[in-house]
Amino acid sequence: MTRVLVVEDEPPLVRALAINLKARAYEVDTAPDGITALQLAAAYPPDVVLLDLGLPDMDGIEVIKRLRGWSRVPILVVSARATSDEKIEALDVGADDYITKPFSMAELLARLRAASRRTSSVLPRTEEPVVIRTREFSVDLLAKKARREGRDIRLTPTEWHLLEVLIRNRGRLVSQRQLLQEVWGSTYHTRTNYLRVYMAQLRRKLEADPSRPRHLITAPGMGYRFET
Template sequence: MTSEKILIVDDETDILELISLYLMKEGFEVVTCQEGDQVLDMLAQHQPDLLILDVLLPGMDGIEVCRSIRKISHIPILFISCKSDDLDVILGLGVGGDDYIPKPFSPSQLVARVKAHLRRHSMIEPNQTQPDVLIFDGLEIHLSSHSVIVQQEEVNLSSKEFDLLVLLASHPKKVFKIDQLYEEIWGSDSLGDTRTLMVHISNLRKKIETDPANPVYIITIRGVGYKFNA
């Protein structure tokens, strides 16, 4: 049985109870919250391993909650929302969310995503066979400190953006299929929804490329996937 703790934030009592029931059946410890203004205090008090966060909340909404959390923590954040437009997905992932599942969703699918994120998060350790710093023209990736330097200035990447960059940069010229990248970084099947990956690629390009519309490092292989150009 797992001892990992999940904080669920949603203003709908029925949703809280449903998700809690499924997670507790899998052995997770669950704490809940219904207002965005309370989340930071809940994080400090309960020290959860993962956060399930609704976008639409009374008081501080989920987007602002995520922004605040990312200033102090790299905890995996899984957004859930009845808003499933591409712009909403882009906004949620752009402020540091790790994944986005639109309502209505299958509770078993949500549990599977939670397990995958926790498993992937626990596996992130320095690779002893890999150098601690990956150096390219105008780009440095420092593995142990999780920092990235672009043109001698440090840029702030989310945990998933950093993992994605490390994976691609560790295999220069190798073409990764979209589903393959999703499985490697998120630890689960994409279930046909590739928006999460594509948003992270877009955000990553905005942070490390001089001209994101004409990328130098992360190249799209049309109809296949992506590769890192060293």
């Protein structure tokens, strides 16, 4: 059973989310503030976190940062903050998706299913570690570790999934539609802005010169390619 941690301080919304999630066989924990959320996440590790940013004790951005210090759980932000800068900040510090309030329950459930699929995906077992090395960085797909200039680079679960798809198709163009379907699900095949945001994040973390990438290559209007 998928465990969902709902971090929200509006009781009516908490009740609505809990009812809808439990009706679909999710196990639900709820937290009205950031401290409680972090304690619950440590005691009862969730499979997905639904997180409001406007919490009474700390900003949701801080909750994401603290969670990302020790967990790769998918984090789906559900917030009334609607500007691009606020969305990008949440994604940059480790959120995997962002829904603006008010939202439809159907959309939230669809994104939650997509997040659950991503976290349950398991790479095939092999006898030897799958390690890809470039001049600037190395990626161990099985250990889920990236290193650049001798230092570990933290990637979010969505960044990892996107990078894995590109690496496993290295040298070949992967279409925007294929990437969106593989990483976010079939209902997201037109959300090309997701790819732009996440590819920019990967380049900032991995490329020596993000403005002139050597490994994460864009084919304008078509897709992306990984080159070693």
